[in-house]
Amino acid sequence: MLKITMAQMEVIPGHPDKNAATMLRMIKQAKEEQSAVIIFPEMAIPGYLLGDTWEQTSFLADCEHYGQEIIAAAQGITVMFGNIAMDWDKTNNDGRVRKYNAFFTAQDGRLITPAGQDYPYVIKTLMPNYREFDDTRHFYSLQQLALEQGKSPADLIAPVHITIEGREYRVGCLLCEDGWSDNYALEPFEVLREGGTIDFFVNISASPYTLGKNGKRNRVFGEQAQRAGKPLFYVNAIGLQNNGKTVYTFDGASTAYNGKGMVCAMSQEYQEELTSVNLDELSTLPSLPEDSEPDIAHIYRALNYGVRRFLENIHMKKVVIGISGGIDSAVAAALYAKIVGPENLLLVNMPSVFNSATTKGLSKQLADNLGCQYAVVPIQHSVDHTVEQLSTTPITYLTDGSTQNLTVSSFVTENIQARDRSARVLAGAAAAFGGGFTCNANKAETTVGYSTLYGDQSGFLAALADLWKHQVYALAHYMNDVIYGREVVPQGIIDIVPSAELSSAQNVDEGKGDPIKYPYHDHLFRSFIERWQKAAPEDILEWYATGTLEENLGCEAGLVAKYFPTAQEFIADLERWWNLFTGMAVAKRIQAPPILAISRRAYGFDHREAQNGPYYTLKYRQLKERLLQA
Numbered sequence: 001m002l003k004i005t006m007a008q009m010e011v012i013p014g015h016p017d018k019n020a021a022t023m024l025r026m027i028k029q030a031k032e033e034q035s036a037v038i039i040f041p042e043m044a045i046p047g048y049l050l051g052d053t054w055e056q057t058s059f060l061a062d063c064e065h066y067g068q069e070i071i072a073a074a075q076g077i078t079v080m081f082g083n084i085a086m087d088w089d090k091t092n093n094d095g096r097v098r099k100y101n102a103f104f105t106a107q108d109g110r111l112i113t114p115a116g117q118d119y120p121y122v123i124k125t126l127m128p129n130y131r132e133f134d135d136t137r138h139f140y141s142l143q144q145l146a147l148e149q150g151k152s153p154a155d156l157i158a159p160v161h162i163t164i165e166g167r168e169y170r171v172g173c174l175l176c177e178d179g180w181s182d183n184y185a186l187e188p189f190e191v192l193r194e195g196g197t198i199d200f201f202v203n204i205s206a207s208p209y210t211l212g213k214n215g216k217r218n219r220v221f222g223e224q225a226q227r228a229g230k231p232l233f234y235v236n237a238i239g240l241q242n243n244g245k246t247v248y249t250f251d252g253a254s255t256a257y258n259g260k261g262m263v264c265a266m267s268q269e270y271q272e273e274l275t276s277v278n279l280d281e282l283s284t285l286p287s288l289p290e291d292s293e294p295d296i297a298h299i300y301r302a303l304n305y306g307v308r309r310f311l312e313n314i315h316m317k318k319v320v321i322g323i324s325g326g327i328d329s330a331v332a333a334a335l336y337a338k339i340v341g342p343e344n345l346l347l348v349n350m351p352s353v354f355n356s357a358t359t360k361g362l363s364k365q366l367a368d369n370l371g372c373q374y375a376v377v378p379i380q381h382s383v384d385h386t387v388e389q390l391s392t393t394p395i396t397y398l399t400d401g402s403t404q405n406l407t408v409s410s411f412v413t414e415n416i417q418a419r420d421r422s423a424r425v426l427a428g429a430a431a432a433f434g435g436g437f438t439c440n441a442n443k444a445e446t447t448v449g450y451s452t453l454y455g456d457q458s459g460f461l462a463a464l465a466d467l468w469k470h471q472v473y474a475l476a477h478y479m480n481d482v483i484y485g486r487e488v489v490p491q492g493i494i495d496i497v498p499s500a501e502l503s504s505a506q507n508v509d510e511g512k513g514d515p516i517k518y519p520y521h522d523h524l525f526r527s528f529i530e531r532w533q534k535a536a537p538e539d540i541l542e543w544y545a546t547g548t549l550e551e552n553l554g555c556e557a558g559l560v561a562k563y564f565p566t567a568q569e570f571i572a573d574l575e576r577w578w579n580l581f582t583g584m585a586v587a588k589r590i591q592a593p594p595i596l597a598i599s600r601r602a603y604g605f606d607h608r609e610a611q612n613g614p615y616y617t618l619k620y621r622q623l624k625e626r627l628l629q630a
Contacts, residue, residue: 002164002279004200004233005035006254008267011206011237013047014059020045020066023081026274027073035276036164040081041204041237042176043101045070048206049241049248054138055096060086067104074106078162081106082175082204085121092140100124101139103173103204105160114173115158122160124175125153125188132208132243132597132606135177143186157191159198172201172230179203179221179234193228200279201225201232208241208248209302210600211295218255218263226261231282233257238270240309245604247461247596249306262287270305296474299467299598300483303475306596307463308339316460318435322426323347323366324501325359328440330366330493331472332464334479336438337488342372346433350421352380354501356509362492369488375429379420386416414502418455427458436460439593443468444516446592446603447525448577449585459593466598468526469498469518517563521577523555528581530601537578538620544570545627567627575616582614 007026012018023040030038042048046063053059067083085102092098103122105112111120125142127135135141146153159170172192181187192198203221207213217234225232238252249270256265256277264285267275277285311317319336323329337345347370349363360376367374387408394403408416426437439459441451446465451457464472476489499506499513506512527535535552543549544567550557564570586609595604616624 001281002037002167002169003033003035003276004256004279005030005033005038005274005276006233006235006256006265006267007038007040008235008238008252008254008271008273008275009040009044010239010272011041011044011047011241011250012239013241014050014053015047016045016059016063016066019047020069022272023070024073027070027077027079030274030276031077033274033276035077035274037078037080037162038274039202039204039233039235040079041235042082042103042206043084044081044204044237045083047241048237049132049243051243054084054099057097060084060097060099071104071106071111072109075109078164079106080104080171080173080202080204082206085119085123087119092138093144099139101135101175103175103202105162105171105173107162112160112162114160117156117158122173122175123156124178125157125186126177126181126184128177131601132246132248133177134243153186154191154195157188157195159192159196169199170197172198172228174201174203176203176205176207179205179224182220189224189228198228198230200230201228203232203234205234205236206241206250207236208597209251209298211298211598212600214251214253215291221255222257222261222263224261225257225259229259231256231258231279238272240306240313242594243605245592245594246602246606247306247310247594249302249309249596251302251305256282258282258285264288269301294478296471296478297482299471300475300478302598303335303463303596304339307335307461310461310596311339314460316436318344318346318433320346320348320426320430320433320435320437321440322421322437322456323349323363325349325355325362325366325493325496326498327469327472327476327489327493327496328442328464330362330489331476331479332438332440333366333370333372334476334484334488335463337370337372338479338483342370344435345370345372346429346435347372347374348426348429349374349376350379350425351376352378352383352417352501354417354503354506356501356507358492358496358509359501362490362496365490366488366493369486369490377425377429379417379425382420382424383413383417386420387413410503414500415452415455417502418452418500422452422455422458438463439465441465441592442472443529443599443603444518444522444525446589446595447529447585448516448580449588450514450516450580451588453588453591457588457592462593462595465592465595466602468522469516470522517559520553520555520559520563523553524574524577525581527553528578529603529607530599532600536617536620537574538617538623540574541571541620541623541627545623567630571624571627575614579614582612586611 085100087098090098101124113120123142127141143153178188235254237250251269254267265277347367390406430437439462497513499508543552
């Protein structure tokens with residue numbers, strides 16, 4: 001019987017030496033367990049999200065060297081793995097050395113060339129250029145190679161033949177996107193399936209976690225296996241990779257599907273492990289039960305893993321959080337306490353005259369519940385001092401010698417408070433404590449820039465900035481009920497109206513709070529960023545005019561009329577937030593901390609934007625005029 005091992009490994013981006021060492025260890029273990037085939041993820045040696053490190057020829061040569069070490073280790077076992085492949089005699093379209101995202105199969109210390117092909121490896125066919133992917137910037141695709149050679153791409157898609165104990169197996173080898181081909185003109189899986197008998201398929205992947213991805217992948221790959229009537233092995237990496245602004249967790253969840261499309265074996269999410277199955281027994285194995293966990297459980301697991309690995313990567317062991325008595329900072333505190341331990345967590349409450357006794361008491365209650373370190377650092381004196389300095393210090397116009405004083409408005413004073421807390425208190429406390437301080441912004445605030453530059457938008461990581469407000473609340477309940485098994489985030493924090501408490505107009509004891517109506521605006525803002533075909537004001541106004549807005553946004557029925565009794569109020573609200581989303585909020589997002597990605601579209605590299613300012617289409621302006629006249 002053919003024992004096949006899925007090697008779900010942590011791939012450390014930009015460190016081929018460490019990745020090769022992991023692979024050699026796992027190959028040794030698989031041999032000891034008498035596996036015939038071991039399969040590693042896509043780009044297992046270099047990592048995947050490397051930015052323009054791909055342009056360093058010395059790094060490429062290093063990846064090639066460590067690839068040779070893996071090939072040499074393929075003695076008594078067949079090793080399938082992903083690596084960068086170079087044709088040093090050719091160039092990409094940019095004039096740099098030719099690079100392929102490649103699938104290597106090694107046996108007896110040498111590579112096996114796909115049937116009838118020139119290169120001793122399978123070349124990735126489909127190059128994703130959406131979301132976090134930027135493949136055509138670096139890699140030459142099989143489709144480009146076919147065009148160069150005057151052939152059809154299908155001519156270059158061929159199985160790999162491996163012989164084990166005298167029996168030949170034809171393997172359909174795919175690289176990640178080659179299995180997600182619904183929107184492409186060419187479907188590599190179908191080319192392999194229709195090209196002749198395949199004994200089993202292998203899809204090696206470097207696939208970041210996003211909410212709901214694994215369910216969709218099981219449907220897509222399960223249908224492929226069923227259509228071919230052959231087993232399919234999906235092997236994914238774990239770990240943390242980034243492209244600067246956006247940080248991605250890789251969850252693994254490597255899976256074996258039998259010829260009926262059933263999930264028969266799966267590696268644990270975020271665990272480095274070997275998962276082995278016998279090929280001939282796959283059809284007799286029971287199907288694993290479908291995932292019944294709530295979405296928030298997956299979100300928590302991704303956040304916990306992502307933050308933990310991020311801290312380990314930057315060698316940070318202590319964390320400071322500005323705690324306000326609000327839900328975002330409370331959830332951040334509960335999350336970090338589990339990761340660094342309460343002894344390494346410092347919560348700092350920084351009240352001004354606008355902070356109520358209610359929120360100050362809730363901050364202390366949260367710290368007591370967590371058993372962490374806690375401090376109260378009032379800021380009113382320093383804020384008053386800053387306002388006085390700016391108001392009384394004369395400004396001299398050197399051309400004519402005239403002087404004037406600045407007028408500090410209440411709005412400016414609000415921003416002074418936010419910056420005093422972060423740029424002065426938290427930054428200083430973090431340095432003295434020996435750690436860093438967090439950014440606690442949620443996705444709704446990030447969407448419209450409801451934050452202060454160099455103030456509450458500062459920090460080393462924005463762990464919650466890909467979660468909508470309702471998801472932050474759900475996470476609070478989940479951590480209380482499941483993770484801690486007791487009330488850690490006080491119910492009072494969950495119940496209190498969300499408020500920045502920067503002025504008397506945001507008095508929580510009077511029920512005053514943020515201008516964002518989260519039950520509605522969460523969904524409105526989500527349509528701007530997460531819909532595959534992103535919504536713009538024209539779409540929103542059309543849905544409003546036809547009475548289908550709440551259905552299209554996915555929010556509770558009746559909310560629009562509750563918040564906006566007239567078309568004039570609705571349009572004013574829409575334009576307020578659209579102007580911010582496409583205006584100042586863009587500049588703020590550019591300067592924001594790295595964001596840990598959870599959703600199908602996170603800010604940063606995942607949502608590429610330019611500072612072009614708000615725009616309203618002709619159709620929008622015409623529809624607006626009709627609605628206001630009516």
